[in-house]
Amino acid sequence: MPKKLAQKEMPTADHAFYGLVWAGTVLTQRVDRALIKAHDLPVSWFEVLLWLASSPDPVPASVLGNSTMLSRSQVSRVVDALQSRGLVTRTPSSHDARSVEVSLTPAGRQLFDAADATRRACLGPVFTDLLDEGDLAALSTVWHKLKADKEAQV
Template identity: 45%
Template sequence: MTSRNETPSPAAPLPGGGPHDLVDALAQLSFLVHNTLAEISGRHDLSIIQTRLLGVLRDREPTMQQLGRLLGLDKSSISGLVDRAQRRGLVVRTASATDRRSVQVSITDAGRHLVEQASTQFAEQIESAVAPLSGAERRLLSQLAARIVSADAHHRGIDLRTTTDR
């Protein structure tokens, strides 16, 4: 067992070990990422889903329907989320130039400033978390994570490409 200030060796298995090492390791990693995001969101008086909303809007201007798919939310939930962000001056709704029945959502300068601050803090904490990995291990982890996310998005029919030139 390691003390509070000791870092286990990179080869050390997680407590519990056994046939589910990959599942356990990914679950623990997801908890670390989720808790980090929750902490940083809270510093900016945002929920995790509000932070995710602003993150999505950094480089795209989706319709409400597309936004719901990207965030995994139903129509009423996405409407409430966007309403709250709009009241805070973080996003705006505009009529779609291509489909009058659709409404697009875009980030405001205030929203962009807020998400850039949160993103910088998040990146710093995640960089610290992966500090025990070599550069090659970090690149491999990044590539593998990107493949998993891309495959999942493809499976769910979600296009992860950006829709603006920002």
Template identity: 40%
Template sequence: MHANGSTSTRIEPTMRGVTETVLTERWVTVSRACAQINQAAERALAERHGLCVSAFEIMDVMARTDDWIRAGELSSRATRSQPQVSRLLAQMVSAGYVERKPCPNDRRGFDVQLTPPGRQLFAQSVATMETVLREMTESSEEVRDAMGVTAAHQ
């Protein structure tokens, strides 16, 4: 608080000459933790299920929908670009994990849903993700901090 009663955030230079605020420091921590998690998840999902993180996220959106979902809606819910979603959907349709049909209201669009084998693969990949996340939170303080969990007592 200043002598006149006002408050302000003062940005102090660090020892390295880079300015940091609490928010910036927090964002960097979260970004690093996400990168660590994504790298571990990419490896585990690819090795165990032949999936990438983007396909997992798309399947997650479809798994939370009990019915058909528009491909465009899927793209907006999944934080992935429309071309990326379209490419991954084509691969998942070819693999038998997703079925698609023309959208009844829009001849240019199509609806998609997970097939029973797709739901089974997704359930297995969720178990893998839980293992990856558990291991990451146990081994990385940065990940624990970003995820808001405390260390497991060993």
């Protein structure tokens, strides 16, 4: 069997970065497979639904583009696909005539709830069940720091 580097042979910052990349890739692939199998819903579509579900009001399309990890053109394509499935609606913005706002339909809310349960069940054994509240809080703090730094550079 080929030898792998032990963690002690890799500088801490490098191992932390590798772990971040590994976790993001592996967990995203796992969730994507589960969502597609159970709901015919790619993880990129789920991400848009997640942001819409977390907002009590319709969300301007531009805000979705700024909030997700998708490009604005990807968000537009995802919203088109979700709209064609009857999961979201687009309405002209009441604040900006050049903009549209996106919101979940009742069918979209129902699918999101089911897909979110699938996501949580999929991640439980390999993520949330393995970490305690302190671990999750520490990860959340790290993500906030990294994201705040990125947003400060924009």
